[in-house]
Amino acid sequence: MLRLLMRRVLLLLLLVPLLNAAGYVYAMRAQPLVYDSFGKVVHFQDGQMVTHVGAVEQPSLTSQYVDYLRQGLAGDWGLDRIPVRRFALASGQLLGITLLVVVLLGPLCGLLALNRRTRRVRPSAVSLFALGSSLPGFFLATLAMWLLVVGKRQGWYTARGYLIPIQGMGFDKHMILPVAVLALRPVMYVAGVTAGLLEHELQQDYVQVARSKGLRWGQVLRRHAFPNVRATTLVALGQALQFVIGGLILIEPLFDWRGIGWLLVAVFFDNRRSYANEFIMNEHLLAVLLPLFGVVMLLVDTLPRVLAYALDTRLEQRSHA
Amino acid sequence: MKLQNRPLFFGALIAAVIVFLALFGPSLAPHDPMATNRSFVYAGVSYGGPPLRALPPLTSPEFPLGHDRISRDVLSRLLWAVRPTLLLCGMAAVLRMLIGVGVGLLIGAFGSRLAGLVDLLLSLSGAIPSLLLAMAVVLFRPNAAGLPLFLVALTALGWIPTAVLVQNRVRLIMRSPFIESAVAVGQRRWGIFTRHVMPQIWPLVPLLLASELSAVTLLIAELGYLGLYLGGAFIYADYVSDFGPPDFLIPQQSRPELGQMLSDFFGQLNRTPWEPIFAGVLVVLMLIGWTLLSEGLRRELDVTRPGLWRRWRARRSPPSR
Numbered sequence A: 001m002l003r004l005l006m007r008r009v010l011l012l013l014l015l016v017p018l019l020n021a022a023g024y025v026y027a028m029r030a031q032p033l034v035y036d037s038f039g040k041v042v043h044f045q046d047g048q049m050v051t052h053v054g055a056v057e058q059p060s061l062t063s064q065y066v067d068y069l070r071q072g073l074a075g076d077w078g079l080d081r082i083p084v085r086r087f088a089l090a091s092g093q094l095l096g097i098t099l100l101v102v103v104l105l106g107p108l109c110g111l112l113a114l115n116r117r118t119r120r121v122r123p124s125a126v127s128l129f130a131l132g133s134s135l136p137g138f139f140l141a142t143l144a145m146w147l148l149v150v151g152k153r154q155g156w157y158t159a160r161g162y163l164i165p166i167q168g169m170g171f172d173k174h175m176i177l178p179v180a181v182l183a184l185r186p187v188m189y190v191a192g193v194t195a196g197l198l199e200h201e202l203q204q205d206y207v208q209v210a211r212s213k214g215l216r217w218g219q220v221l222r223r224h225a226f227p228n229v230r231a232t233t234l235v236a237l238g239q240a241l242q243f244v245i246g247g248l249i250l251i252e253p254l255f256d257w258r259g260i261g262w263l264l265v266a267v268f269f270d271n272r273r274s275y276a277n278e279f280i281m282n283e284h285l286l287a288v289l290l291p292l293f294g295v296v297m298l299l300v301d302t303l304p305r306v307l308a309y310a311l312d313t314r315l316e317q318r319s320h321a
Numbered sequence B: 001m002k003l004q005n006r007p008l009f010f011g012a013l014i015a016a017v018i019v020f021l022a023l024f025g026p027s028l029a030p031h032d033p034m035a036t037n038r039s040f041v042y043a044g045v046s047y048g049g050p051p052l053r054a055l056p057p058l059t060s061p062e063f064p065l066g067h068d069r070i071s072r073d074v075l076s077r078l079l080w081a082v083r084p085t086l087l088l089c090g091m092a093a094v095l096r097m098l099i100g101v102g103v104g105l106l107i108g109a110f111g112s113r114l115a116g117l118v119d120l121l122l123s124l125s126g127a128i129p130s131l132l133l134a135m136a137v138v139l140f141r142p143n144a145a146g147l148p149l150f151l152v153a154l155t156a157l158g159w160i161p162t163a164v165l166v167q168n169r170v171r172l173i174m175r176s177p178f179i180e181s182a183v184a185v186g187q188r189r190w191g192i193f194t195r196h197v198m199p200q201i202w203p204l205v206p207l208l209l210a211s212e213l214s215a216v217t218l219l220i221a222e223l224g225y226l227g228l229y230l231g232g233a234f235i236y237a238d239y240v241s242d243f244g245p246p247d248f249l250i251p252q253q254s255r256p257e258l259g260q261m262l263s264d265f266f267g268q269l270n271r272t273p274w275e276p277i278f279a280g281v282l283v284v285l286m287l288i289g290w291t292l293l294s295e296g297l298r299r300e301l302d303v304t305r306p307g308l309w310r311r312w313r314a315r316r317s318p319p320s321r
Helices: A002-029 A061-073 A084-112 A123-134 A137-154 A173-202 A205-212 A217-254 A260-268 A283-311 A313-320 B006-028 B074-110 B115-126 B130-140 B147-155 B159-174 B177-184 B189-201 B204-225 B258-262 B274-301 B308-316
Strands: A043-045 A048-050 B040-042 B045-047 B233-238 B248-253
Touching: A002 A061, A002 A283, A002 B115, A002 B130, A061 A283, A084 A173, A084 A217, A084 A260, A084 A283, A123 A173, A123 B006, A123 B274, A137 A173, A137 A217, A137 B204, A137 B274, A173 A217, A205 A217, A217 A260, A217 A283, A217 B130, A260 A283, A260 B130, A283 B115, B006 B074, B006 B274, B074 B115, B074 B147, B074 B159, B074 B189, B074 B204, B074 B258, B074 B274, B115 B159, B130 B147, B130 B204, B147 B204, B159 B189, B159 B204, B177 B189, B204 B258, B204 B274, B258 B274
Parallel strands: none
Antiparallel strands: A043 A048, B040 B045, B233 B248
């Protein structure tokens, strides 16, 4: 476990400066896809629209990056006007609830998918997991939003408004749709992995012996089969949580949830909303957002893995072998 | 006959339908996918481009899936769209698989020192969402985003998990007792590799291809939803009055492609929400097909399950005495 932790810490130390430099250089070099009203591509420099690129003599990219780092180390990362912490907090709320749903529902669905008699995964569950893992979150979200809009127009629900808010932020019913959409695919993935692992485990001789001794289905699962798959399920859970974080890029702009995913899309696209233009290809912002995303992705993979190694030492031995 | 491997059967069935649509869809299309029907009259009601209403689905037998927002036949566009999407998916999936299998085989067999590098790449790739990287690659030079750039965007990270899987499998085989025996009888390393290792890797190829197809299709759909798709665009202009500037300017993609048909859902929500919904259903069908095919092949290759191939071989082999 110590080896894994050391490797991950080293990776983190490598990843943060790498992604910071990549974000800065990318934003400086890329051409944003923004058109003016005459269909011409508009260029941005330091968040400002410019008509003639290269008309002003610019210092080299390396010296600009060195200056940026120097200012950053002095405490000025160029993000005074952008409340990154507030965006991160909004994403954190959404992620926290989604992770909770995935952790609770994923393994539970996996357990329920097993047939007691055959000790195999039910064919209907296999189809359900395949369907759930195949449904892209953005499509599910747009379908749900469209249905709510149609329902409102048809007068299916009261004049007070939508049944569930289709856009906006809030630690209330605004979370229902984004959490459901973000959690569906990871829940189905974890359920599929758990069911598959349990199916394999339930075919083993020791389970046969336990059954022949008269142990009930629940006891066999709880005492014998599940402890053997718990660690691997945790690793799968880490991967599923990476899906959730990757999904933020699409789901947050869709629901207008002003979090890190929304901010990242605003950096890449001109979505012509309120103050989005100051974000587009903003090198200071991209240089912070990319490492932030990378660190969170790495952490959600590492923590379940460490926990898995602590729970089942065989995993560590296998990985060394 | 009882169907033992349902995921394989239904996955293969859906894949066959998709391939059939890709091959013969354009021939089956009842109308030109590019032709606009600006003044279509059915049952005394005029339908057409803005400001007229768009023809909804299941209204006219001539256009069963209705018109898109500039009055093109949605059914014909869907039938034409499968081919370019499947071609792009196929190319990217094959490329990912070839690189992954090639690197995995080489490192598994000859480069145990390089294995750490692939593991490092895997960890790094886990820290960057594939959609984010694909988006960044395509948007780096959006005006020059052609097939090569899209292939780079879709392949950049996807080959790494395949390489790790193949490498681990090869290393496992290389530690088997029969390899030790082959070394003991004086077989050369290359001979052992081609005669004993490669034949055990080939059965994995269809499984890997199916899962790569699933991953690539999802990525293409997500990119399309964000408005990043293959092919150029044109501006559709419609005049309400006979003189002056056009009243409606709508950017439209020239050739139908599923990613493009999914884009701009909110722009179409009021006028033609059915177009992205039909395209989304087709994408989901493709994803379910690939996922079921991959799961079915995994089950078929699982030696602990009573697979179709093993039952057939067991029937053909003479009974043991």
